[in-house]
Every structure is written in C-alpha cells, then in structure tokens.
Amino acid sequence: MTTTFLDIVKNCDNFPYPNEKIDEENLMLSTVPLLLNNVKIGLIPKTTISALKKYNEQHKKPYPFIIEDTFVTFASHLNTFEERTQIIKNLLITWREEKTFPALEGWRDELYPVYGPSNDIAFVIERSATPLFGVLTFGVHLSAYIRTPEGKLKMWIAKRSKTKPKWPGYLDNTVAGGIPYMLSTSETVVKEAMEEASLPAEIAEKAKPVGAITYFIVTKNGLQPEAEYVYDLELPIDVIPKPLDGEVECFYLWDIDEVKTHILANEFKPNCALVIIDFMIRHSIIKPENEPSYLEILSRLHRRFEFPAPTF
Amino acid sequence: MTTTFLDIVKNCDNFPYPNEKIDEENLMLSTVPLLLNNVKIGLIPKTTISALKKYNEQHKKPYPFIIEDTFVTFASHLNTFEERTQIIKNLLITWREEKTFPALEGWRDELYPVYGPSNDIAFVIERSATPLFGVLTFGVHLSAYIRTPEGKLKMWIAKRSKTKPKWPGYLDNTVAGGIPYMLSTSETVVKEAMEEASLPAEIAEKAKPVGAITYFIVTKNGLQPEAEYVYDLELPIDVIPKPLDGEVECFYLWDIDEVKTHILANEFKPNCALVIIDFMIRHSIIKPENEPSYLEILSRLHRRFEFPAPTF
Structure with missing residues (x-):
C-alpha cells in the first residue's frame, strides 16, 4: 500500500489516544503519571517502575520516591528544584553504571528542564533520560x-x-x-x-x-x-x-x-x-x-x- | 482579571476534554454517540434523547431510531442515504411544528452533510439542527x-x-x-x-x-x-x-x-x-x-x- x-x-x-485501547501487557504503553504537587509532569512507562523501586530499596529510609499503583512522586523531603535535580542525577548515574537502560548509552551531558505547576522548573534532567520518565x-x-x-x-x-x-x-x-x-x-x-x-x-x-x-x-x-x-x-x-x-x-x-x-x-x-x-x-x-x-x-x-x- | x-x-x-470531569447532571454535556455501522458520527446531548424517544413512540413499529443507554443509531430498515435523510427531515419538521427546540427557530433551509464510515455522506440535515445531534x-x-x-x-x-x-x-x-x-x-x-x-x-x-x-x-x-x-x-x-x-x-x-x-x-x-x-x-x-x-x-x-x- x-x-x-x-x-x-x-x-x-x-502513542495511543484516549479513545484508543492500550494493551496493559505492554509495559511501555502502560503508564503511571509522575506528579508534583498533584500536577502531572511526566508519564512513566512501567518498564521504568521496577528499576525505580529497586533504587528506592538501595536507599536508607525515607525513600526518595513515593511509588504507588496510580502515581509516582518525589518524597516530601525532596521539595526544592535543587533536591529533585540532585536525586534524579544520582539515580541516573546509578542506572548508567548498572547499564539498566539502553537509553542511557546515548548519554549527552545536556540538561533539559522539566516544568512543574505554575510553570516553574521542577528539576533538570540529562537529555537521554527524558524518555524513561515521559517528560515533555x-x-x-x-x-x-x-x-x-x-x-x-x-x-x-x-x-x-x-x-x-x-x-x-x-x-x-x-x-x-x-x-x-x-x-x-x-x-x-x-x-x-x-x-x-x-x-x-x-x-x-x-x-x-x-x-x-x-x-x-x-x-x-x-x-x-x-x-x-x-x-x-x-x-x-x-x-x-x-x-x-x-x-x-x-x-x-x-x-x-x-x-x-x-x-x-x-x-x-x-x-x-x-x-x-x-x-x-x-x-x-x-x-x-x-x-x-x-x-x-x-x-x-x-x-x-x-x-x-x-x-x- | x-x-x-x-x-x-x-x-x-x-466542551470538556477527556481528562476533564463532566457533571453527569448537565444533560447538555452528558452525551450518547450517534453511530452508523458502529462508527461515531455525532454526539447527541441527553437534552435531545427524550424528544427522540417521543418521536419513536409517535411512529408505528419498527421505530426509526434505536435508542440505547450507550448509543443511538438508525433502525436497520433505514440503511440508505435517502432513507436516513428523509427520516431526519420528517423528525425535524415535527420538532419545528411542536416547537421542541429553540435551535430550530433559526431554521435556515440549508442542508449540511454528515459524514459516515469511508467518508461517504451518511445523510444531510437542516443546518440549524446540527447542534441537536452534535455532528461535525x-x-x-x-x-x-x-x-x-x-x-x-x-x-x-x-x-x-x-x-x-x-x-x-x-x-x-x-x-x-x-x-x-x-x-x-x-x-x-x-x-x-x-x-x-x-x-x-x-x-x-x-x-x-x-x-x-x-x-x-x-x-x-x-x-x-x-x-x-x-x-x-x-x-x-x-x-x-x-x-x-x-x-x-x-x-x-x-x-x-x-x-x-x-x-x-x-x-x-x-x-x-x-x-x-x-x-x-x-x-x-x-x-x-x-x-x-x-x-x-x-x-x-x-x-x-x-x-x-x-x-x-
């Protein structure tokens, strides 16, 4: 044709539209929103969730991420631009070293802003990692x-x-x-x-x-x-x-x-x-x-x- | 401001977007799709539904419209462009005479096409009536x-x-x-x-x-x-x-x-x-x-x- x-x-x-059916078995298309103050700032594919849970468990409590079935957000002690940027940086260094995601093999050393409520920048993130969090x-x-x-x-x-x-x-x-x-x-x-x-x-x-x-x-x-x-x-x-x-x-x-x-x-x-x-x-x-x-x-x-x- | x-x-x-909540009590925003061969060709506000049911009941069986909770469609004996156009015309003449809808006071005597599956024209309809069926x-x-x-x-x-x-x-x-x-x-x-x-x-x-x-x-x-x-x-x-x-x-x-x-x-x-x-x-x-x-x-x-x- x-x-x-x-x-x-x-x-x-x-990516499927709201009226299109998503195969929930497809862990890339099945997503959980990344929230900041209840505002959706990303759409995390379930392929990222297990690695995020593992990262939490490598940490002492309080865990850096709150990971529920219906959303992911930063723990309340990470409530500034700097703290969110730092934890995301640490996370990505770990994942890069552990070769968790092929996406990070394309590491660019470029920081991209992720916008939050009131259009403030919520944090910045290494460019190659943006697809792992579905951020705009x-x-x-x-x-x-x-x-x-x-x-x-x-x-x-x-x-x-x-x-x-x-x-x-x-x-x-x-x-x-x-x-x-x-x-x-x-x-x-x-x-x-x-x-x-x-x-x-x-x-x-x-x-x-x-x-x-x-x-x-x-x-x-x-x-x-x-x-x-x-x-x-x-x-x-x-x-x-x-x-x-x-x-x-x-x-x-x-x-x-x-x-x-x-x-x-x-x-x-x-x-x-x-x-x-x-x-x-x-x-x-x-x-x-x-x-x-x-x-x-x-x-x-x-x-x-x-x-x-x-x-x- | x-x-x-x-x-x-x-x-x-x-009109609310899919992620926006609709107040189901608002009969204008609460809708039922108008289907033709299972393809959505309009979005009927519930304010139209009771008049449509009444029109059905004024008819001998088989009723011209199939009106379910989750969709409305034409009865199977109305399966051509001409038959659908004619029943819509008869319906609108009745509603206009009975002053059912203020929309029809703006009667234009202009016919608008409503597209159906395969982009064929499903029927034509008097212009002022298009909002009663939410057709594009x-x-x-x-x-x-x-x-x-x-x-x-x-x-x-x-x-x-x-x-x-x-x-x-x-x-x-x-x-x-x-x-x-x-x-x-x-x-x-x-x-x-x-x-x-x-x-x-x-x-x-x-x-x-x-x-x-x-x-x-x-x-x-x-x-x-x-x-x-x-x-x-x-x-x-x-x-x-x-x-x-x-x-x-x-x-x-x-x-x-x-x-x-x-x-x-x-x-x-x-x-x-x-x-x-x-x-x-x-x-x-x-x-x-x-x-x-x-x-x-x-x-x-x-x-x-x-x-x-x-x-x-």
Missing part, C-alpha cells in the same frame, strides 16, 4: 527555503551525519535542536543555525516563529511527548547553508516534489517530516482538496498534552 | 489583509449585520460561511467572497488555504464540533471589500493592535476570533516569547475529533 502523509504523521505521533521536551526546527527567480519554492534539507547516535544518515530540517536549560526559543535558533548550518546571527535572526508541532512518540527508549517550535526562514539565493559542527553531512536544495518523495520514502527523521508537512500546509502545498486526511493531520500535528509548559 | 488569548480560545473550545460541521473563513507601503499589516474585519439571527453586530472575518452540501472548500470561498464582500472570483481565487481550526463549542442550542478551513488573501490596497447580501454591515481596515484590542474585548463572534489568533501565530505576531499559552492555544485550535470528515 502506498505511504501517505497521514502514515508519516502516525509513525511519529504513535522542547526543541526548535527551522525550515530555510528560497524562491527561484521564476517564483518556485525550494527547501534546504540537511542530511544527518552517519556518525550521529540517533537517526544517522536520515534527512532533517535545515536547522534543529533541543532547547537546553536557560535558553529561549529564538536564542536556540540562532545558536543552532551557526553550529549546524554556518548561518550567522544576522541571518538567523530573520527566522520567523510560525507555530509549533506537538506529538507523542514511543521509541524503544521510552515515551517522548515533544513540542517543536517551528520557524520559517526565506534565504536569499546566494546564502548557502554549510555544515560546521559535524552533525550534518551535507545540505540539499530540493524542490517541493523532491522533498515529498523523500518524506513518503521514510528517509526523514520522523519528527522532521512532520515539520515539513506543517510547512507544506501553511504554504498551500498540501491543501484540503489534495489531502484527504487534512484535518486529522492538522490535529495530530498539534496534540494536546496535560503537562505544564514553559513561558519564555 | 485581564482577558487573555487563551480565555478567548476557551470561550469557543468549551464545516466552514471556510478567509482573512483578507493588506500591507501598507511602509510594510505594515492591516486586516479587513467585517461587522455582522444587526439583523443576523446569530451574533448580530459582532465582528467577523472578512469572509466566512458554512460549506453546504455539494460545494468544495474553494468553491465556497469564491461564492461567499462575492456574497459577503463583493470580491470577484478572479480575486477570491487567489486566496490560499493555509490550514484549518477545529474546536468544540457548547451553546444553548447544543453541541457544535466544528472545522473551519482557513484561507489568507493579501489584497492590493485599492481593493475594498463591500457588503453585498446584507449579512455584513460594514468592513473595517484595522492594524494588528486594533484587531487584538477588539478580540480581547470579546467583540468578535467566538470562532472568528480563533481564526485571527491562528492568523497571528502563522504571521509571527503571536510568538512563543510573547504568549505564555502558545502550545495550549495551538492544540486547542486543532482539536482532534473521532468523527469522519470529508475528502473534497
């Missing part, structure tokens, strides 16, 4: 494009380096990156535009925020509800993105039909394909009259989460 | 705007006629209308652009489809899950929309700050405010860094429904 844009969206937004992560994705003198739109597509630990050799947006602790969305765009595409700040600052996609992907590493703020950047035709930090192998300048073909051939990193599908909807390339699943695609590109999110 | 864009969105997308309805909304010689964006805003039965005197998008049976989205745009704004086809055809908003509004008349396909149209500065069919009183050409002020003052028809909020996100006026509820707004503008939708 031919692959459709909806199939591509479902490859990425693949944030990134920016920039689509750079040109208009030819004939008015034709072409997109700058990155090819990920073959040495990247995740999705090596796959196609990617022109610039993309996670939003680390203490950076805003537009600061992240400017930083990543230089690191990944050699685009100087005076050009990257012209990128326009035009929305966000939100989706919930299940991978072998765990649960990843993600929000990617999307930026458009029309480049002059003589500005050529170039790899700088080794994360990108090369850039292609493709017309829309070429981009579509590579999306439908599953050659893009899944979430990057979604950013381009959103781009194509906003730029009237995908239309109500040529896409039978227009509404379903739009809804799945903007999945609603119950988690707190940042205010930049 | 100051009104926010999120408040404006919640005014319109006000479809419309187009066009935002016309100009750029001044200084590059400033101004939007054409319609003021609804004071004689309109719904939302008289409220502000509206430049052009908007329901998609009637047998018209496509772009045909509806062209038709409404002439009727409401005197814009000729050669101009209206330049409108670009740039997405859709989907939301679920509860009104005193019933339940309205709605999808509005959104179009942008940049007009030359010398093209002036003018009322034609009496539904619009006049047009204003406002800069963005004026538009924002009128939105936050609740002067727009609720769903039209949402179309402009979506416009402002796509045009980088509302940004991650100036809107704390950016992600929540985007998700609520693209609510996911389980109903079948058209393929134009």
